[in-house]
Amino acid sequence: MKTWQKFLLGIAGVFALTTLAACSSSNNTLDKVKDKGTLTVALNPHFAPFEFKTLQDGKDTVVGADVEIAKAIADELGVKVKFSEMSFDNVLASVQSGKADIAISGISATKERQKTFDFSDTYYESETVLVVKKDDTGTYKQTSDFAKKSVAVQKGSIQEKIAKSNLSDANVVALSQPGEAINELKSGQVDGVVLEKAIAQGYVEQNSDLAVSDIKLKSDSNDAYAVAMPKGSDELKAKVNKVITKLKKEGKIDSFVQDAYALSLKSPTK
Numbered sequence: 001m002k003t004w005q006k007f008l009l010g011i012a013g014v015f016a017l018t019t020l021a022a023c024s025s026s027n028n029t030l031d032k033v034k035d036k037g038t039l040t041v042a043l044n045p046h047f048a049p050f051e052f053k054t055l056q057d058g059k060d061t062v063v064g065a066d067v068e069i070a071k072a073i074a075d076e077l078g079v080k081v082k083f084s085e086m087s088f089d090n091v092l093a094s095v096q097s098g099k100a101d102i103a104i105s106g107i108s109a110t111k112e113r114q115k116t117f118d119f120s121d122t123y124y125e126s127e128t129v130l131v132v133k134k135d136d137t138g139t140y141k142q143t144s145d146f147a148k149k150s151v152a153v154q155k156g157s158i159q160e161k162i163a164k165s166n167l168s169d170a171n172v173v174a175l176s177q178p179g180e181a182i183n184e185l186k187s188g189q190v191d192g193v194v195l196e197k198a199i200a201q202g203y204v205e206q207n208s209d210l211a212v213s214d215i216k217l218k219s220d221s222n223d224a225y226a227v228a229m230p231k232g233s234d235e236l237k238a239k240v241n242k243v244i245t246k247l248k249k250e251g252k253i254d255s256f257v258q259d260a261y262a263l264s265l266k267s268p269t270k
C-alpha cells in the first residue's frame with residue numbers, strides 16, 4: 001500500500017470511530033445515568049437543613065433533606081449516588097456542562113432558570129426573611145430603614161435579587177456561603193442577611209445575638225424548591241416526579257427537614 005493510501009485509510013478509520021462514539025453516547029440523561037450506574041448530584045452543602053456536613057463515624061459526611069431526596073431518586077433508578085460539592089453559583093452551571101447529572105440544592109425553580117433547565121415538581125415552599133442583630137430589631141422596622149446600610153446574601157441565590165429589589169438603597173454584598181454572611185453580621189461588617197426562613201431559623205437558634213426581622217420581603221418569582229436537570233430530561237424528570245410525589249404523600253419531605261434540622265443543631269454547621 002502506498003503512503004497516501006494508508007493515510008486515507010487512517011482518516012477513514014478515525015472518522016468511523018468518532019461517528020460510532022457519538023452514536024453510543026446517548027444524550028438522554030436517564031440512559032446516561034443508568035449506563036454509568038451512578039447519579040452525580042451537584043450541591044452546596046452549607047445550607048442546613050437541606051444540605052450540610054457533619055461528622056459521622058469520624059468522617060465528614062454530607063447530610064440533609066435534599067440528600068435524602070437524592071438517595072430516594074437513586075434508589076428508584078437502581079443506581080448509586082455521588083454528591084459533588086461546590087459553591088452555589090456553580091451548582092446549576094455544572095448541570096449545564098454535564099459534570100453533574102442533576103442538582104438538588106434548595107434550588108428555587110424560577111421562570112428565568114426554567115429557560116435553561118428542566119425542573120421537577122416543587123418539593124418545598126420557600127420564604128425569604130431578613131436576619132438582623134437582636135438589639136437592632138427596633139431600629140429596622142421597614143425596608144427603607146436599610147438605606148445606606150449593608151446586607152449580605154449568598155452569591156448566585158435568588159436572595160441576591162430579592163435583596164436588591166426590596167432594599168433598593170442598601171449596599172448588597174454577595175458572599176460565597178451563608179455562614180460567611182452570618183459571621184459578617186455578627187462582627188458588624190453588615191447590618192442584615194437576606195436568607196430563606198428554614199435556614200435563618202437554624203442560625204438564629206444557635207446565635208442568641210441574632211433575630212429574624214418582622215420586615216416582609218416580596219419576591220416576584222417562583223421560589224419553591226425543585227430538582228434541576230438538563231433541558232430535555234423528560235424521562236428522568238418523570239422518574240424524579242414519581243419519587244417526589246411519593247415522598248410528599250407519605251409526609252417524608254417534612255420529616256426529612258425536621259430530622260435534618262434537629263441534627264444540624266446538635267452538630268453546628270460550618
Ligand code: ARG
Binds near residue numbers: 043044105109157159
Ligand atoms: N433557594 C435559593 C436559590 O435557589 C438559595 C439556594 C441556596 N442553596 C444552597 N444549597 N446554598 O437561589
